[in-house]
Amino acid sequence: MGGAAGVWCRLVSDANQIPPPTASASLPWPATPRQRARELGIPLGRYRPGRYNAITDVKGVAVGHSTIMRGTGPLKVGRGPVRTGVTAIIPTMGESGNVFENRVTGGGFVLNGAGEVSGLTQVMEWGLIETPIFLTNTLSVGSVSDAAIQCMIEANPGIGDEHDVIIPVVGECDDSWLNDISGRHVREEHVREALRTASEGPVAEGNVGGGTGMITCDFKGGIGTSSRKLPELLGGYTLGVLVMSNFGLMHNLRIAGLPIGELLADRYASLPRRENNYGSIIAVVATDAPLQSHQLGRLAKRVSLGIGRAGSFAAHGSGEIIVCFSTANRIPRETQKMVYRIKVLLDRRLDALYEAVIECTEEAILNSMCMARDIEGINGHFCPALPLDIVRDYVQGCALALHPAPPKPAQKPPAEPPSELRAAAIRPSDTRGAEGMAPAAKAGSSAAPPPKPVAAPLAAPAAPAGKPEGSKQEPKR
Numbered sequence: 001m002g003g004a005a006g007v008w009c010r011l012v013s014d015a016n017q018i019p020p021p022t023a024s025a026s027l028p029w030p031a032t033p034r035q036r037a038r039e040l041g042i043p044l045g046r047y048r049p050g051r052y053n054a055i056t057d058v059k060g061v062a063v064g065h066s067t068i069m070r071g072t073g074p075l076k077v078g079r080g081p082v083r084t085g086v087t088a089i090i091p092t093m094g095e096s097g098n099v100f101e102n103r104v105t106g107g108g109f110v111l112n113g114a115g116e117v118s119g120l121t122q123v124m125e126w127g128l129i130e131t132p133i134f135l136t137n138t139l140s141v142g143s144v145s146d147a148a149i150q151c152m153i154e155a156n157p158g159i160g161d162e163h164d165v166i167i168p169v170v171g172e173c174d175d176s177w178l179n180d181i182s183g184r185h186v187r188e189e190h191v192r193e194a195l196r197t198a199s200e201g202p203v204a205e206g207n208v209g210g211g212t213g214m215i216t217c218d219f220k221g222g223i224g225t226s227s228r229k230l231p232e233l234l235g236g237y238t239l240g241v242l243v244m245s246n247f248g249l250m251h252n253l254r255i256a257g258l259p260i261g262e263l264l265a266d267r268y269a270s271l272p273r274r275e276n277n278y279g280s281i282i283a284v285v286a287t288d289a290p291l292q293s294h295q296l297g298r299l300a301k302r303v304s305l306g307i308g309r310a311g312s313f314a315a316h317g318s319g320e321i322i323v324c325f326s327t328a329n330r331i332p333r334e335t336q337k338m339v340y341r342i343k344v345l346l347d348r349r350l351d352a353l354y355e356a357v358i359e360c361t362e363e364a365i366l367n368s369m370c371m372a373r374d375i376e377g378i379n380g381h382f383c384p385a386l387p388l389d390i391v392r393d394y395v396q397g398c399a400l401a402l403h404p405a406p407p408k409p410a411q412k413p414p415a416e417p418p419s420e421l422r423a424a425a426i427r428p429s430d431t432r433g434a435e436g437m438a439p440a441a442k443a444g445s446s447a448a449p450p451p452k453p454v455a456a457p458l459a460a461p462a463a464p465a466g467k468p469e470g471s472k473q474e475p476k477r
Contacts, residue, residue: 034206034370034371034372034373034385034388035370035371035388036053036205036367036370036371037255037363037366037367037370038053038363040370040388040391040392040395041392041395041396041399042255042256042366042391042395043256043395043399044226044256044359044362044363044366045228045355045356045358045359045362045363046355046359047228047229047230047231047352047355047356047359048228048229049226049227049228049229049363050227050228050229050238050240052201052202052203052227053225053226053227053363054202054203054225054226054227054240054242055089055203055225055226055227055240055241055242055284055286056199056200056201056202056203056225056227056240057227057229057238057240058227058238058239058240058286058287058288058327059200059238059288059327060091060092060093060200060327061089061090061091061093061200061240061286061327062089062090062093062198062199062200063087063088063089063090063198063199063203063225063242064087064088064090064193064194064195064196064197064198064199064209065085065086065087065088065194065197065204065208065209065210065223066085066086066087066186066190066191066193066194066197066209067085067207067208067209067212068082068083068084068085068185068186068190068212069082069083069212070082071180072376073379073380074378074379075180075378075379076180077180077182077183078180078182078183079180079183080180080183080185080378081178081179081180081377081378082179082180082183082185083175083178083179083212083213083375083377083378084136084137084140084175084179084181084185084186084210084212084213085136085186085190085194085208085209085210085211085212086134086135086136086140086144086186086190086191086194086209086210087134087135087136087194087208087209087210087211087223087242087244088132088133088134088135088191088194088195088198089132089133089134089135089242089284089286090132090195090198091104091129091132091133091286091325091327092104092327092330093198093199093200098155098156099129099130099131099132100130100131100152100155100156100159100163100166100333101156101332101333102330102331102332103128103129103130103330103331103332103333104128104129104325104326104327104329104330104331105127105128105129105291105292105293105296105325105326105328105329105331105342106123106124106126106127106128106129106293106296106323106324106325106326107123107124107127107291107293107294107295107296107297107299107300107323107324107325108120108123108124108296108297108300108321108322108323108324109297109300109301109303109304109321109322109324110319110320110321110322111304111307111314111320111321111322112314112315112316112318112319112320113319113321114278114280114316114317114318114319115171115172115173115280115282115318115319115320115321116138116141116171116172116319116321117169117170117171117172117282117321117323118141118145118167118168118169118170118171119131119167119168119169119170120169120321120323122167123169123323124293124297126293127292127293127294127296128293128331129169129323129325130166131148131152131166131167131168131169132148132168132169132195133169133170133171133284133323134148134168134169134170134171134191134194134210135170135171135172135173135209135210135211135223135244135282135284136170136171136172136186136210137172137173137174137175137176137179137181137186137210137213138172138173138174138175138176138181139181139182139184140172140181140184140185140186141170141172143184143186143187143188144168144170144186144191145167145168145170146188147187147188147190147191147192148168148170148191149166149168150188151191151192151195152166152168163333169323171244171282171284171321171323172280172282173210173214173244173246173279173280173281173282173319174246174277174279174280175212175213175214175215175246176277177213177215177274177277177377177378177381177383178213178215178375178377178378178381178383179212179213179377179378180378181213194209203223203225203242204223205222205223205224205225205367205368205371205372206220206222206223206224206368206369206370206371206372206373207220207222207372207373207375208222208223209222209223210223210244211223211224211244211245211246211368211372213375213377214244214245214246214279214368215246215274215279215383216245216246216247216248216279216310216365216368216369217247217248217249217250217252217253217261217310217311217369218248218249218250218268218273218274218383219250219253219369219372219383219384219385219386220369220372220373220374220375220383220384220385220386221245221246221247221365221368221369221372222244222245222368222371222372223242223243223244223245223368224242224243224245224363224364224365224366224367224368224369224371225240225241225242225243225364225367226240226241226359226360226361226363226364226367227239227240227241227360228240228356228357228359228360230352230353230356234349234352235289235345235349235352237287237288237289237353238287238288239285239286239287239289239353239356239357239360240285240286240287240360241283241284241285241286241303241306241357241360241361241364242283242284242286242364243281243282243283243284243361243364243365243368244281244282244368245281245364245365245368245369246279246280246281247278247279247280247281247307247312247315247318247320248278248279248310248311248312248318249261249278249311250264250265250268250273251265252311252312252313253310253311254309254310254311255310255366255391255395256395257309258394258395258398260390260391260394261311263390263394264387264390268384271382271384272381272382273383274381276317277317278315278316278317278318279318280318280319280320280321281307281312281318281319281320281321281365282319282321282322282323283300283303283307283320283321283322283323283361283364284322284323284324285299285300285303285322285323285324285325285357285360286324286325286326286327287299287324287325287326287327287328287353288326288327288328289326289328289345289353290326290328290329290342290343290344290345291326291328291344291345291350292342292344295344295345295347295350296324296325296326297324298350298354299324299350299353299354299357300322300323300324301322302354302357302358303322303357303358303361304320304322305358305361306357306358306359306360306361306362306365307320307361307365309358309361309362310361310362310365310366328342328343329342329343369385369386370386370388370391372385372386373385
């Protein structure tokens with residue numbers, strides 16, 4: 001069996017012969033190397049990523065985490081084990097400063113609503129984002145929102161008096177298979193840590209922040225991010241996506257369109273996994289393209305296509321919720337004449353952004369898995385990391401099967417050595433002149449008979465030779 005089918009059968013056989021990992025009795029995990037999806041040679045679209053291949057490639061956007069990891073063994077509510085945290089995305093960290101004073105255009109989309117992003121109703125109604133965006137576990141939304149309000153009131157004392165009240169944007173996913181979620185271990189100090197450590201550089205991925213206890217397609221998931229930089233011909237805009245990924249079943253996992261989940265399902269069949277919990281995914285999209293709220297909503301819809309590429313079917317118990325914002329325009333709280341001006345991209349220029357956000361979303365989900373490590377949580381629940389070696393071999397094997405290397409061109413026979421024969425060395429005849437050209441026939445005479453074969457090799461005579469038999473004397477020149 002050859003071609004892609006042969007590659008599939010061989011890789012299934014190889015994968016099933018390798019025993020799956022087992023739970024580690026202690027933490028931290030062994031220092032096994034992890035790589036982002038792009039470093040595995042996975043084809044991830046046609047637009048190039050930004051400098052960090054992260055949401056922070058959009059100027060002014062910053063990301064910070066607070067990770068809570070403690071305890072092992074049986075679940076004791078309120079004590080642990082704890083596998084959770086909080087992630088903060090700040091839309092205007094740079095020169096623009098305070099997002100409350102310099103609001104950004106916002107929008108969103110809900111594919112399946114078995115989840116929550118508090119504050120999203122107001123974002124979609126007003127088309128504005130005026131707080132940082134936080135990601136955490138389901139039962140910590142309230143404590144994160146309360147801590148965020150406290151931090152913002154300290155920075156902006158006019159909230160609730162001179163200015164309107166605020167509703168922080170806080171997204172959640174359920175990490176209860178690994179974490180003592182009922183213990184509600186995310187506190188105000190963790191929210192402050194996420195805000196304090198936020199930076200515009202590279203973003204930590206995998207088992208960090210709000211993604212610490214998250215699972216994707218029965219492998220360890222968590223925080224992942226990616227970005228795209230459009231060519232100048234298409235506007236030169238930058239777009240980034242950050243996900244907290246916690247959805248799906250193993251057999252549905254797709255990587256670059258390949259059914260890798262099916263390849264791995266038998267290998268991990270005996271490993272216990274969560275049941276009746278389809279998880280969720282929260283995606284945050286940032287761009288410097290000048291978009292209005294309705295355009296950001298349209299962009300958010302395309303994120304769903306990227307989630308589907310990775311294997312989600314938006315299960316009944318899963319929440320797929322997307323928040324989008326644009327940093328291109330700043331919306332002040334008030335102006336002298338109570339008007340402001342903004343730039344807006346024509347709708348017909350959105351197609352490149354649609355394609356880019358789908359690529360970004362798929363890669364961000366894969367990065368959340370590729371960078372995550374094995375983890376053991378409550379009651380010895382163990383979640384394995386995605387086996388990168390098998391993924392790399394499968395992707396490369398299928399690529400070779402579908403696009404084999406062109407055969408090497410057949411070698412030409414060695415060229416014969418150049419002859420030393422020259423026209424001046426050939427004896428003149430009726431049909432060949434001294435220069436190797438046929439002499440002009442005399443008027444009234446018939447064509448001369450063909451010459452007799454000349455024995456090889458021919459060599460120049462040592463001395464002038466006599467007239468060959470049967471030939472006529474050449475005229476003197």
